[in-house]
Amino acid sequence: MLNSSIRYQDDRLYCDAIPVQTIVEQVGTPLYLYSLRRAIENYHQIRDAFAGLGGHVHYSAKANANLSLLRALVSAGAGIDCVSGGEIYKALLAGCAPEQIVFAGVGKSADDLRYAVEHRIGWINIENEAECQVINRLASERGQTARIALRYNPDVSANTISKIATGHSGAKFGLSADAIRSILERQAEFPTLRIQGIHIHIGSQLGDTLATLEAVRSTLTLIAPYHQIRTIDIGGGIPTQYRSEQALPNPAAFASALMPYLGSYDVLIEPGRSIIADAGLVVASVLYTKEHGGQKFVVLDTGMTELMRPALYDAHHEIVPLTRRAGEFETVDVVGPVCETTDSLAHARLLPALSPGDLVALLTAGAYGFVMASTYNARPRPPEVVVDLDGQTWRVARRRETWDDLIAHES
């Protein structure tokens, strides 16, 4: 979706003060482009909405772990939510203080847990009782303690697409209420663990605040007898507008719904998508058009290898030309070059007539975009370009991969 940073001026698409075409002329396509200004504005909006709750924002690096973005968010005051040793490594490299890092994940390896304990990161969110034993051993070997939140699976149905819902009982995530009570009753078995928090994350791109409220109410009932639990981490899930007709709750709606419940707790929040999705886009070139079986296809140089969300979740991304001009519209399938039928970016989409050489942007692609890119079909991954906070300068924040990069780890 277009917004204050990604917008048209005189029919040309801009990222802040830079015409996107200017960047393409120097960097080529496919290309990821992010407005750091927009990302920080989104961060400020969430931080300010949750200020009344004393909420602290830990940006969820899984959405986009580009170092330039992490650095900008850390400088603006965000902590980082990580799901692997690699993300912790990047968060530390970006200057995040270890105590401002939370580490979650359903399958943390012993090596990653050791790395987290060694670096004394702020919180480890446990999703399995066996993790308690592993962390207890790692911490006691080093004469340390570790601060722990237990991830609760509250068995609620989030209003989102099924593939990104995480808070129902059939999902692999979190611990049941019984498992949490069992761990808390047996805390003495884990003397190095300071179990002081509870974590919930019921899904991403939440369509309303209802399931979050239900999850929070259930959490409060669960932890009421355990007075050492003073921190509630409510996870991510604040949605982003991918289509203009969507009516979605904003950060303030979540904060005000939660205010009556969480006022006496320390609150952590882990937004990912809502910070970077609408600050990013993918720029692609039209390679060919063709018509058969009653369908017209527009073939881009960009596909599921660069932006996997349409193939993975049938996700919708608006597609717009870099230069708007008067003319015909036509209904087309926009597809990528990868040898998979699922490599389709838009089906039966009404777009301005496109010809080979035209440039288009896939909007709202900053989250779960580049981080899911692959080199399938031996396609080097695209560069990531950022427009800096001043809105005036741009730079390649991650260079385009080369064929040599493709073979760098092979012998």
Ligand SMILES: Cc1ncc(COP(=O)(O)O)c(C=O)c1O
């Ligand atoms: C535990 C956890 N926290 C935070 C997030 C970020 O969610 P979102 O990008 O919807 O804000 C996720 C994403 O799925 C997650 O699993």
